[in-house]
Amino acid sequence: MNDFFGGTETGAELILHPRWMHIEPYGLAMAAAWGAWCRRNTASITVRNVGPQARYAARMKLFEHLRIDPGFSIVEHEEAGRFLPLRKVSTALDIRGVIADLSALLHLDRFPDALAAVQYCVSELLRNALEHAGSPDGAFVCAHNYTSGANRRVSIAVADCGQGIASHLGSVYPDVRGDDSRALALAMLPGVTGVQPGMYGTPDNAGAGLFITRCIAKGSGGYFVMMSGRAAYRLRRAKGRSRSRRIVLDPLEERHDLWNLPAGWQGTVVAVEIRTNQIKDFQRFFRWIREQIPRPAAKRPKIRFT
């Protein structure tokens, strides 16, 4: 893990790999959020290894967000790309714009239910960032639709340099204040929100967005990564269909990795991979999520759908 936020008094440096072209969305979203943080803290940014291999980063608009001239121009062929370039999101209107553009940019128009799952995750992650992170820079999002190979997948990332999860949840759950690992685990439980405690959430927040996003990743066979402060959690890809058929409410009882990083991230990063070929029917998929949540024995009255 890089030390993103230390020693920036003398300037900040982003070092691209000298040969590799591809950067996963979480790397791009983090770099863009970090760039905004640097500007806010008057740290000048330099980028090393801006060669031909940096064209992908340029197409994803990383240099635009870092406000750096890469020294080359690119010809954009939107019809050929299957990605959502980096976007800075500061308002609900910005979120609406991203959601509206996902279909065309990721070329998912032929797969409406898979597109809905992607839109779902992007919306929930961006709203979380805007509502809870409190970053003056907003949040940064990008995504890539990988279509080669047997498993089609969409990788999404949202990063902010806001207050972080431990600080946010700490106002309601004082025990996790200053404990990034426990705060991460708590944040992924359904029904937990930093806005106000209570089994039913608040009128505007149920605390279920992250949980359902995690379910969508797991149910499709993808991964879910979350990083805040010094803690990083990764829900591993399911090994087989049988494993992914059951959701464990407690994220620490899933197949996971939990790291305590020497140099942390000031804010929150969430990366989600959705295996889009596994989501052919959104309704059945969502019903499956609902079935994973234990319900009370008492039967409720029927909902009147007409």
Added chain:
Amino acid sequence: MKVIRVTVGRVVFAEDKDQARELRVRKLLPALEAGGKVVLDFRGVKYATQSFVHALVGEAIKRYGDEILARMEFRNCSKQLRSVIELVVDYSLSGFPERSMRAKAE
């Protein structure tokens, strides 16, 4: 009977919680307060996030309990939308079974 239209424009995906809150505060809760029946018409909406549906109906269900379901009608819902509404109604009535886990985390 009060009919409340839920519209989302060309995207068919309802996710704007601000819009849901506006409908809840300005239309849904006052109509329920008045004692009448309410129809939530989702024509044109195919998908919604749980956050949107929660911001729209969660408070009403919490405030009035399950008896409110007899006074609320969900019209023109796609099967995808129905599954999200069912999830929100279920947890709004009985909560998430997370208390023990939350205690463990604490």
